[in-house]
Amino acid sequence: MAANPNEVVKDYINSKFEYLRPEFNQNKDEVNILLQDPFLFNNLLQNKGSDTFENLDTAGFNAFSADYLNAPDQFISQHLNIDTRLVKRVVPDILMIQKLLKFSKAKHLTVTTADVIEGLSTFHSYLAKNETQKLNSVILTSAENMANRYVTDANHRHTTVTFALHLFDQLKKLHRLDDRCRLLLQIAATVDDIGAFINAHGHYRHSAYILKANPLIGLSDEENSIIAAISRYHSSETPEDFIQESQLPYTYQLIVAKLSAMLRLADALDDSRKQKIKKISVSLKSNYLLITALSSHNLALEKWAFQQKAALFEEVFGIKVILKQRKADK
Known part of the structure; x- marks a missing residue:
């Protein structure tokens, strides 16, 4: 009985990855995985710039992978938009990523078409922004x-x-x-x-x-x-x-x-x-600022206070400020 080729590849990858297990077991920090220029994700990135990042959580990647592990070559080629000569790389790549996610306990991975230096730089900027x-x-x-x-x-x-x-x-x-x-x-x-x-x-x-x-x-x-x-x-x-x-x-x-x-x-x-004003709209004209307040209430106090406090705005920005009320449904 012929062996399942995917199982053979999986066993081979497991044997080569096993030496990494102690390294990951020692690591207590959160792991972020960055995949640079992965042809598996062409469909995700094909309409985006070279420094674009796409994030997938572990469950999302496994769901993605399930569609291709046992699929015919033609299906893989069409759905991943890759050359037929690259189809044979799909299963090994998926299995390696799955093993890496399992060993590292990473919760998500990030893919990009940027080169290594640009990719790492942009990724660190992304993390810094977060x-x-x-x-x-x-x-x-x-x-x-x-x-x-x-x-x-x-x-x-x-x-x-x-x-x-x-x-x-x-x-x-x-x-x-x-x-x-x-x-x-x-x-x-x-x-x-x-x-x-x-x-x-x-x-x-x-x-x-x-x-x-x-x-x-x-x-x-x-x-x-x-x-x-x-x-x-x-x-x-x-x-x-x-x-x-x-x-x-x-x-x-x-x-x-x-x-x-x-x-x-x-x-x-x-x-x-008393929160009499539901919302405001702002319209900047050439020589004045119009603020329209949506309210069904008497705004006599607000208008008086606004007139007093608008002086600083007019002095700083050099334009007149006008407050207008628009009636709102009660």
């Missing part, structure tokens, strides 16, 4: 915890953050700030009212004091100083010359001024702390 996102999440959680510890109004806080980030995203051509500044604005909008725990009167001063005494882990000293300055400057009661007296370098002063200007508008849109 680590940055995780760190940002930790920083934001710390800011939320601080805001909760000082008993700020969660609904007002979340509304202010939403409006502030919407303004930032829609006004990129105007402020020309990067994503890191967006994160700083989000943090500042989260913690700007913590000083009210000490005293509601002049709470912006107390917010800045608390933030200076309790810097957020994950931010640089300069970024913590920016957060404290924005929190102090977010109120229309703050002296107009505060930024110049803050001893921050001019570049940071400009960031503080721009982010504070946007935060003031966002804060004013919920001045009553």
